Amino acid sequence: MIDRRKFLLSSLAASLGVTLPYNVKSSVAPGSLSAAPGSPVIISTWDHGIPANEAAYQSLLSGGSILDAVEAGVRISEADPDIGSVGYGGLPDADGNVTLDACIMDPSGDAGSVACIKEIMHPISVARKVMEKTPHVMLVGEGAQKFAEKEGFPRENLLTPRAKKAWEKEKALKNNLSPVGHDTIGLVGMDKSGDIAGACTTSGLGFKMPGRVGDSPIIGAGLYVDNEVGGAAATGWGELVMKTLGSFLVVELMRNGAGPEEACREALERIRRKVPLDSEHQVGYIALNKSGNTAGYCLREGFEYALHSNGKNHLIKAPSLL
Numbered sequence: 001m002i003d004r005r006k007f008l009l010s011s012l013a014a015s016l017g018v019t020l021p022y023n024v025k026s027s028v029a030p031g032s033l034s035a036a037p038g039s040p041v042i043i044s045t046w047d048h049g050i051p052a053n054e055a056a057y058q059s060l061l062s063g064g065s066i067l068d069a070v071e072a073g074v075r076i077s078e079a080d081p082d083i084g085s086v087g088y089g090g091l092p093d094a095d096g097n098v099t100l101d102a103c104i105m106d107p108s109g110d111a112g113s114v115a116c117i118k119e120i121m122h123p124i125s126v127a128r129k130v131m132e133k134t135p136h137v138m139l140v141g142e143g144a145q146k147f148a149e150k151e152g153f154p155r156e157n158l159l160t161p162r163a164k165k166a167w168e169k170e171k172a173l174k175n176n177l178s179p180v181g182h183d184t185i186g187l188v189g190m191d192k193s194g195d196i197a198g199a200c201t202t203s204g205l206g207f208k209m210p211g212r213v214g215d216s217p218i219i220g221a222g223l224y225v226d227n228e229v230g231g232a233a234a235t236g237w238g239e240l241v242m243k244t245l246g247s248f249l250v251v252e253l254m255r256n257g258a259g260p261e262e263a264c265r266e267a268l269e270r271i272r273r274k275v276p277l278d279s280e281h282q283v284g285y286i287a288l289n290k291s292g293n294t295a296g297y298c299l300r301e302g303f304e305y306a307l308h309s310n311g312k313n314h315l316i317k318a319p320s321l322l
């Protein structure tokens with residue numbers, strides 16, 4: 001039987017002309033998966049994680065650091081006009097502006113982030129510059145945009161004709177637009193020497209309130225990496241992830257002995273116990289630990305993640321809590 005939420009989202013996606021990830025064939029995850037010792041492991045959210053993982057892997061093969069790799073991976077999604085939830089082609093806010101959020105963490109525990117930035121196609125690379133070139137962790141809005149321009153990032157129109165049409169269609173239907181979607185890319189990677197980094201980038205919920213920022217650029221919410229323990233990333237309804245500091249929680253649970261699957265599941269249990277849920281709410285977590293074990297888990301059926309490990313890059317259907 002088709003689940004109602006999946007059906008509603010599929011219909012919405014079809015009417016908006018954007019792709020949602022759950023039609024792609026995948027295998028069911030049996031639990032936390034392990035990689036051969038000493039080989040790179042890359043895990044990322046949704047089906048657009050497949051090309052992102054590949055780019056991250058190629059970056060490692062050509063001598064890049066794990067930080068270079070995670071950045072290179074998610075830049076693929078940011079530049080893809082067919083992904084309605086990240087970078088170029090992302091659905092706009094209720095006023096028709098595409099605003100982007102991103103963050104990055106390196107193995108030393110350093111972090112950079114940008115939020116509500118406009119007209120810059122690669123917010124992940126701006127987040128990296130914030131980390132490397134400023135004494136700060138996060139820049140937002142106009143300040144982030146000015147910094148990006150100073151660093152040589154071109155200003156570009158990110159609203160594709162398809163995303164504009166989707167927004168106009170929604171506007172014609174209702175005055176107060178409701179936010180939709182949940183396909184952020186979060187990517188966590190480990191190189192062959194065991195160093196871990198992560199990146200997360202999104203256009204946030206489509207048709208969101210102007211000025212709204214979700215979990216994705218918040219260190220500890222959308223992404224967290226601790227090189228002694230592992231890394232985690234989130235996708236879905238950002239407010240739920242922010243209220244429980246989800247990615248940090250997953251990493252802390254792993255620090256205290258949980259495997260990646262148990263940690264993701266427990267972080268979702270925390271949401272279920274602490275945050276009032278409505279039928280539209282979805283959250284998916286991915287996690288990778290220091291031994292190269294990986295897992296994904298979600299609140300409701302429909303979340304898939306991409307895993308590049310032992311030389312194979314494949315999609316896995318995450319188990320769900322509800």
Ligand code: ASP
Pocket residue numbers: 085181182183184202203204205213214215216234235236237238239
């Ligand atoms: N987590 C993102 C946000 O709330 C949405 C998503 O995953 O697409 O902005």
